[in-house]
Amino acid sequence: MSEQSTPRVLSCMQPTGDVHLGNYLGALRNWVAGQDRYDAFHGIVDLHALTVIEEPGIIGPQTVELAAMLFAVGLDPERATVFVQSHVPEHNQLGWIMECTVSYGELSRMTQFKDKTAKRQNEFISGGLFTYPALQAADILLYDANEVPIGDDQRQHVEITRDAAIRFNHRFGDTFVVPDAVTPAAGARVMSLQDPTAKMSKSDDSGAGCVYLVDEPAAVLKKFKRAVTDSDTGADAVRFDRDTKPGVANLLEINAAITGRSPADVAEDYEQYGALKVDTGEAVVATLEPIRTRYLELLDDRGELARRLRVGADKAREVATATLDRAQRAIGMLPA
Ligand code: TYM
Numbered sequence: 001m002s003e004q005s006t007p008r009v010l011s012c013m014q015p016t017g018d019v020h021l022g023n024y025l026g027a028l029r030n031w032v033a034g035q036d037r038y039d040a041f042h043g044i045v046d047l048h049a050l051t052v053i054e055e056p057g058i059i060g061p062q063t064v065e066l067a068a069m070l071f072a073v074g075l076d077p078e079r080a081t082v083f084v085q086s087h088v089p090e091h092n093q094l095g096w097i098m099e100c101t102v103s104y105g106e107l108s109r110m111t112q113f114k115d116k117t118a119k120r121q122n123e124f125i126s127g128g129l130f131t132y133p134a135l136q137a138a139d140i141l142l143y144d145a146n147e148v149p150i151g152d153d154q155r156q157h158v159e160i161t162r163d164a165a166i167r168f169n170h171r172f173g174d175t176f177v178v179p180d181a182v183t184p185a186a187g188a189r190v191m192s193l194q195d196p197t198a199k200m201s202k203s204d205d206s207g208a209g210c211v212y213l214v215d216e217p218a219a220v221l222k223k224f225k226r227a228v229t230d231s232d233t234g235a236d237a238v239r240f241d242r243d244t245k246p247g248v249a250n251l252l253e254i255n256a257a258i259t260g261r262s263p264a265d266v267a268e269d270y271e272q273y274g275a276l277k278v279d280t281g282e283a284v285v286a287t288l289e290p291i292r293t294r295y296l297e298l299l300d301d302r303g304e305l306a307r308r309l310r311v312g313a314d315k316a317r318e319v320a321t322a323t324l325d326r327a328q329r330a331i332g333m334l335p336a
Contacts, residue, residue: 010145012043022200025187026151032074072295083312090320094138137161187257196246224281
């Protein structure tokens with residue numbers, strides 16, 4: 001295994017639509033914090049997005065937009081390696097090896113696969129949607145990542161990656177670093193503002209339950225004001241209980257994630273849902289507004305974005321080729 005001195009983090013995001021508050025609080029904020037302490041690698045995983053894309057001309061623009069957003073939230077191209085997955089072909093190459101390392105049974109147990117196929121009833125379901133976690137394992141293992149900062153919904157994918165790494169190391173000798181998943185204390189599972197029993201998601205049909213990082217401030221405030229809570233009244237209506245009060249718990253958790261407090265502590269400050277909604281909306285706007293401004297500026301300079309992604313791909317390939325080579329040698333494949 002490689003002996004890098006600074007620990008590595010790797011995490012990726014799909015370019016499948018506008019980035020939302022769940023992505024930000026669950027993952028992106030930790031990516032930005034991590035670049036000071038870790039050797040950080042972050043991929044825009046366009047190959048993963050192909051599992052659901054069926055029209056031409058969409059994936060490229062979405063990839064550039066996500067790149068602009070990753071820099072807008074604060075990833076610094078001097079410190080973090082930001083790259084596009086398809087610019088580093090080693091992902092496909094190790095991806096196949098990982099497909100042969102995970103079992104059909106393991107892939108069948110992935111809740112994301114079950115959820116996504118349930119939503120696509122009567123639609124085309126690609127084989128890639130099923131084998132997706134093997135490619136994700138390759139994404140992580142290629143960079144000898146020690147930690148993978150993610151939201152809650154990706155934990156199972158890091159688990160299967162760990163199992164694949166351990167199995168490979170057992171079969172072919174010590175080759176891969178076994179990574180740990182890291183989720184934030186608050187914000188690991190941001191729920192829809194309209195249906196607080198479902199996670200906030202890009203595929204939210206109306207958009208009312210999902211706060212996008214590019215939303216105008218007025219739209220953000222409106223979404224929070226209309227957030228679904230419950231009909232409890234009385235002095236202790238505002239309390240943190242995910243099971244019986246999911247809407248209120250979600251608002252408290254978002255507020256806590258933004259202000260750096262605990263949800264129970266935030267609850268102490270409120271007796272009325274209205275005030276909690278307004279304050280949380282305003283706190284979110286204060287965080288998102290500078291990001292939105294930077295995003296629009298960055299999008300204006302496509303040449304600079306392309307340059308940054310080229311530099312990122314070069315740095316990523318340097319690490320990825322060495323790891324792929326190590327894996328192929330461990331298996332004993334005939335060198336080309
Ligand atoms: P993706 O693109 O769906 O989401 C990117 C990140 O955002 C987190 N997230 C959330 N966190 C909190 N609350 C939510 N409602 C919420 N929705 C999304 C996700 O947990 C994720 O961290 N399979 C991955 C992409 C991927 C990847 C990887 C991640 C491919 N290769 C290697 C880590 C390492 C995905 O679809 O994430």
